[in-house]
Amino acid sequence: MRIDYVLKRVAMVFVLIWVAATINFVGPRLTGKDPVKTRLLKQAVVGGYVQQGMDEMAKEYERKFGLDKPILEQYFTYVGDMSRFNFGPSITNYPRTVNEILADALPWTIILLGTTTAIAFLLGSFLGAILAWPSSPRALQYLLPPLLTLSAVPYYLLGLVLLYVLAFRLPLFPSFGGYTPGTLPAMNFGFYADALSHAALPALSIILAALGFWALGMRAMMVTVQGEDSMIFAEAKGLKDRTLFLRYAVRNAVLPQATALALALGEILSGAVLVEVVFGYPGIGSVLYNAIKDFDYYLIQGIVFTIVVSIGVATLLVDLAYPLIDPRIRYGKS
Amino acid sequence: MSSNAWRYARRNPNLVIGLVLLFVLLMFSLVGPLFVDVENAQPLSVSPEKPPSLRYPFGTDSQGRDLLAVMVAGTPLTLRIGLLAGLIGLGVGTVLAFVSAYYGGFADALIRGIIDVSLTVPGLLVLIIVAVFLKQGLTVDQMALIVALLAWRWPARTIRGQVLTMRERTWVQVARLSGRSGLKIIFLELMPNLLPFLAAALVGAVASAILASIGLEALGLGPADAPTLGMTIYWVIYYAALLHGFWWWWLPPIAIITILFVGLFSLASGLDEIANPRLRKSV
Numbered sequence: 001m002r003i004d005y006v007l008k009r010v011a012m013v014f015v016l017i018w019v020a021a022t023i024n025f026v027g028p029r030l031t032g033k034d035p036v037k038t039r040l041l042k043q044a045v046v047g048g049y050v051q052q053g054m055d056e057m058a059k060e061y062e063r064k065f066g067l068d069k070p071i072l073e074q075y076f077t078y079v080g081d082m083s084r085f086n087f088g089p090s091i092t093n094y095p096r097t098v099n100e101i102l103a104d105a106l107p108w109t110i111i112l113l114g115t116t117t118a119i120a121f122l123l124g125s126f127l128g129a130i131l132a133w134p135s136s137p138r139a140l141q142y143l144l145p146p147l148l149t150l151s152a153v154p155y156y157l158l159g160l161v162l163l164y165v166l167a168f169r170l171p172l173f174p175s176f177g178g179y180t181p182g183t184l185p186a187m188n189f190g191f192y193a194d195a196l197s198h199a200a201l202p203a204l205s206i207i208l209a210a211l212g213f214w215a216l217g218m219r220a221m222m223v224t225v226q227g228e229d230s231m232i233f234a235e236a237k238g239l240k241d242r243t244l245f246l247r248y249a250v251r252n253a254v255l256p257q258a259t260a261l262a263l264a265l266g267e268i269l270s271g272a273v274l275v276e277v278v279f280g281y282p283g284i285g286s287v288l289y290n291a292i293k294d295f296d297y298y299l300i301q302g303i304v305f306t307i308v309v310s311i312g313v314a315t316l317l318v319d320l321a322y323p324l325i326d327p328r329i330r331y332g333k334s
Numbered sequence: 335m336s337s338n339a340w341r342y343a344r345r346n347p348n349l350v351i352g353l354v355l356l357f358v359l360l361m362f363s364l365v366g367p368l369f370v371d372v373e374n375a376q377p378l379s380v381s382p383e384k385p386p387s388l389r390y391p392f393g394t395d396s397q398g399r400d401l402l403a404v405m406v407a408g409t410p411l412t413l414r415i416g417l418l419a420g421l422i423g424l425g426v427g428t429v430l431a432f433v434s435a436y437y438g439g440f441a442d443a444l445i446r447g448i449i450d451v452s453l454t455v456p457g458l459l460v461l462i463i464v465a466v467f468l469k470q471g472l473t474v475d476q477m478a479l480i481v482a483l484l485a486w487r488w489p490a491r492t493i494r495g496q497v498l499t500m501r502e503r504t505w506v507q508v509a510r511l512s513g514r515s516g517l518k519i520i521f522l523e524l525m526p527n528l529l530p531f532l533a534a535a536l537v538g539a540v541a542s543a544i545l546a547s548i549g550l551e552a553l554g555l556g557p558a559d560a561p562t563l564g565m566t567i568y569w570v571i572y573y574a575a576l577l578h579g580f581w582w583w584w585l586p587p588i589a590i591i592t593i594l595f596v597g598l599f600s601l602a603s604g605l606d607e608i609a610n611p612r613l614r615k616s617v
Contacts, residue, residue: 012450148599
C-alpha cells in the first residue's frame with residue numbers, strides 16, 4: 001500500500017472534521033438564533049421555572065464563546081474546541097457536560113450497532129450467495145420477495161411493527177429502554193441477561209431490515225461473477241461444487257460488498273438512531289431525540305459532530321483494510 | 335405494438351410492479367379527496383381515539399384527526415417532498431457529473447473529492463443540524479428544500495461514471511472531430527443516451543429524499559401542521575400509540591410507506607434493466 005494514499009485518506013478525514021465544525025459554527029449564525037437565548041426564552045414561557053445555575057451557565061457561555069471578540073477569533077477557538085472533542089456543558093442537563101452524556105450513551109449504540117451490522121452483513125451476504133447459486137434448493141427463491149420488501153422498509157418502521165407484535169400482543173420481550181428500570185448497570189450475569197433481552201427487538205429490526213439489502217447486493221454480484229471466464233474454466237476443470245462456490249464465486253463477489261459496507265455505514269447509523277428512538281434504547285439516538293425536543297443545541301451538535309467524525313474514521317479503516325481482502329488493489333499510481 | 339409491450343412487460347416484471355404500485359398510490363391521493371373530507375386531517379376535527387368504523391374506516395387519533403383523511407391528504411404531500419427534492423438533486427447532480435466527467439482536470443478532482451467526502455457523511459444527521467434551526471413553522475416545500483441539500487450525491491456519482499464511459503465511445507469522438515461544441519455534444523449526443531440512467535437516478539433520488547424526510551419528521555423536525563406520512567409516525571411515537579394498542583393509527587402509514595418504497599425500488603431496478611441491457615441475460 002502506498003504511503004501517499006494513506007496520507008491522502010487521513011487528510012480527507014481531517015477535512016471532514018473541519019467542514020463539520022464549520023457547518024456547526026456557521027449554522028446558528030446564519031439563522032440569527034442564539035441557542036442559549038432561545039432556550040432561556042422557552043423556559044420563561046413555560047412559566048417561572050428557573051433552572052438551577054442558569055445565570056452561571058449563561059456566563060460560562062459568554063466567556064466560552066468570547067462573544068465580544070472578533071468573529072474570526074471566535075471561529076478559531078470553536079474549531080479548536082471541537083477538534084479536541086470538547087463540546088462544553090449541556091443546556092438542559094447543566095452542569096453535566098455533553099462529553100459525559102456522550103460517554104454514557106455511546107457504548108450502548110456501539111455495541112448494538114456493531115453486532116447487528118456484522119450479523120446482517122455476514123448473514124445477508126451468505127443468503128444472497130446461496131440464492132444465486134444454481135445448485136441450491138429451488139424453494140429458497142421464495143425468500144426473494146420478502147427480502148426485497150424488508151430491504152425497502154426503513155429500520156424503525158419495522159421496529160414499530162415488531163414492538164407491537166412481540167412486546168405488546170405477545171409480551172415476549174420488554175418494550176422500552178435498555179435495562180429494567182430500577183436496576184443499576186453492573187458487570188454481572190443478571191444485568192447482561194436483562195440488557196440482552198432489551199436489546200433483542202431493536203437488534204432484530206436492524207438485522208431484518210438490513211438483511212435484504214446485503215442479500216440482494218450479493219445475489220447480483222454472484223450472478224455477474226458466475227458469467228466470468230475464470231468461473232467457466234474452474235467448472236471445466238471439474239472442481240467440486242463447494243470449492244467453486246466458496247473459493248471462486250463468493251471470494252470474488254464479496255469484494256464489492258465490502259465497498260458497499262464502507263459507503264453504507266452512514267446510512268445504517270441514521271436508521272439505527274431512529275430505531276433507538278422507537279425503543280427508548282439508551283444510546284445516542286434517544287439522547288439526540290430528547291435534545292431536539294428540548295432544543296439542547298450544544299448536545300445536538302456534539303452528537304452530530306461525534307457521529308460524522310466516527311463514521312469518517314470507520315470508512316477510512318474499511319478503505320485501508322481493503323487491500324487485505326483484495327490483493328489486486330495496491331492503491332498505487334497506475 | 336400492444337403485444338410487444340406485453341412481451342416486454344413479461345421480461346421486465348420489476349418495471350410493471352413498480353409502475354402499478356406507484357399508480358395505486360397516485361390514484362389513492364387523487365381520487366381520495368372526492369370521497370373523504372380532507373379538512374378532517376386537522377386536529378380537533380373528529381372525536382379522538384376511535385377504532386375503525388363505518389364512519390371512520392381508518393379510525394381517529396389522539397388529537398382528533400380522521401386517519402383516512404390524514405392518509406389521503408398526507409400521501410401526496412410526502413410524494414411532493416420526494417419529487418421536488420429528487421428533481422433538484424438530479425439537476426444539481428447531473429450538472430456536477432457533466433462538469434466533472436466531461437471537462438476533467440482540476441474540476442474533476444475537486445468535484446470527485448466533494449462527492450466522496452459527502453457520501454461518507456450520515457445524511458440524516460447533517461440535515462438535523464439544518465432543520466433544528468428552521469424548526470418553527472416549516473412548510474412542506476421548505477422540507478423538500480432541506481432534504482434536497484444532500485439529494486445530489488448519488489446522482490452525481492452514478493451519472494459521472496456513465497459519462498466517463500460514454501465520453502470515449504466512437505460516436506462521441508466522431509462528433510468531437512467534426513467540430514461540435516462541448517455543450518452540443520453534451521445535449522445532443524450524451525443526454526439522449528443517458529435518459530434511462532437519468533430516470534433511474536431520479537427514482538433513486540426520490541426514494542432517498544422521502545426516506546430522509548420521513549426520518550427527520552419522525553424526530554419531530556418536520557412541518558408540524560402538515561399531515562405528512564412522516565409526521566403521522568412522529569405523532570404515533572409521541573403519543574405512544576403502540577403501547578395503547580391503537581393499531582389503526584400506525585398500520586396505514588407504515589403500509590403506505592412500504593408500498594411506496596417497494597414501488598420505487600422495483601421501478602428503479604426495472605429502469606436499470608432498460609438502461610443496462612447486459613443485465614438482461616443475468617436474471
